[in-house]
Amino acid sequence: MDTPTVVSLLPATTEISTQLGVIPEAVSHTCDYPPAVKGQPVITEFDGEQYSLRESLLQDINPDVILTQSLCGECAIDSLAVEKKIEEMNLDSSIVSTHTTGTEDLFDNIQNIGVAVNRRSEAQSYVDKLRTRLDSLKTRTQSLAERPTVLVLDWIEPTMIARGWVPELVEIGGGIYDDMSQPPEIEEKDEWNLLRSVDPDIIIVAPCNYSIDESCKQLYTLQTMPEWSELTAVRNNEIYFMDGNHYVNRPGPRLIETARYFAGLIHPDRFNAPPSEVVRSISTVIQS
Incomplete structure (x- = not known):
């Protein structure tokens, strides 16, 4: 099973990718968990007003997959900005964009990332485990x-x-x-x-x-x-x-x-x- 080269621009996607056994080659400046990603090259910058990508590092890595988001442009660089930059740099990277409003979106994100990083079965197993834990809690609270x-x-x-x-x-x-x-x-x-x-x-x-x-x-x-x-x-x-x-x-x-x-x-x-x-x-x- 080939493991693609991954760059993650969001702490949540960094956690998901790492949990599936694929540590990103570079991460955002806000990615601080799990411990395995500490010390990884930082590929994003924030000047107090907007987020940007370190183009030279992105060019050197030339990732197969870029993990990002489309929910909040104030919290991290969004997918549209990433797409524009990839096009400008003429890179052939696949972009996986997450948009989370609830737990079902989270489970979908895990499975989509699993497909992108060639960890489909691992992603399904992980979702099943998380869903079981959540359902167990629901069972305990729904009758209160x-x-x-x-x-x-x-x-x-x-x-x-x-x-x-x-x-x-x-x-x-x-x-x-x-x-x-x-x-x-x-x-x-x-x-x-x-x-x-x-x-x-x-x-x-x-x-x-x-x-x-x-x-x-x-x-x-x-x-x-x-x-x-x-x-x-x-x-x-x-x-x-x-x-x-x-x-x-x-x-x-x-x-x-x-x-x-x-x-x-x-x-x-x-x-x-x-x-x-x-x-x-x-x-x-x-x-x-």
Whole structure:
């Protein structure tokens, strides 16, 4: 079985490819997991405004497959930009673009990447394993009578409520994700007032690309927000700070673990608490 030369421009696709046994020859500057990719050449750059490819490295590698995404141009270089660059450089690379809005998209991404890197059977086995774990969790939570309301914050200032795959994971974890979503064209740029209106039982703070320590530092900003102390989750100490970078914002295989971590926060009497390197309660943060 021939193994193609792969370049991955997204942390999620790097995790998938590596899990299937194909370590990318080069990765993006945000790819930091699994440990096997640390030290791999970095092929993307970010100047604070836009992402770009290191053309000389791309030319030298001349990859058979490039893994990228088409969901968010603010989080990583998108597939259209990659296609344009490949055409300009006259490279004969196949582009596999992911677009994830839920767990079924994740499973499709794994299988599509598996086909592209000649690991079709490995991809199917991996999807079967992940699906079994997810179904097992669903079985445990679907009959729960008590389902607290939950919101996850993607950003603080301006306030952004996490959507995409996050509502599904919260629902699987035994919660209700009532974000009162508006059509994209009329969504508010700052959703703090929306959060106040929903007043969820539980708030999970997981800013985009923030580590657990960086997320915890957002407490001081949150405490200055209007009517912070009046929120139900604040009064009941149901505020949690989470490693958004690895477990919430990244649409890779570890989303299955995220659903289980959510379950541990939403139903602590029925599920194990998430590890402290992933989630910390507001009480723990205040005491530290």
